[in-house]
Amino acid sequence: MILRRMYSVPEHITMAGLGAGVVGSFYPILTAHGWPGLPCPLRTLTGVPCPFCGLTTATVALTHGQWATATSTSPLAYLVAALVVGTTPLLLARVAGVAGTPRPWSERARQRTRNVVLVIVAMSWIFQLHRYGFL
DSSP, rough: OOOSSSSSHHHHHHHHHHHHHHHHHHHHHHTTOOOOOOOOOOHHSSOOOTTTHHHHHHHHHHHHHHHHHHHHHHHHHHHHHHHHHHHHHHHHHTTSSSOOOOOOOHHHHHHHHHHHHHHHHHHHHHHHHHTOOOO
């Protein structure tokens, strides 16, 4: 028996991105009422920013139309937003039962995707290290 996933990895990222967008819409209200926010664990422990530092701030900025703030905080947020916009129709089609389950990726496609993700994460980390004055 072959177990097939109902959603693909990009669709899982889309669901997380949509959730982040919803939280980003309400995040300023939460912080205004005393919620301390989400500190970066690596930066809190070591002082060194992680590749994803600023992603929460950038997401909040994107959901409120503050494009320059999102760009200067974490350009990675634009990539996630593009993935969310691009895959939401497919996600909705799967939920509605119009689209079938995703096909498994070949090993070559998985390796290529891993390599692209590693490059993106490395570029994001270089950006964050530069932003915080480490480079």
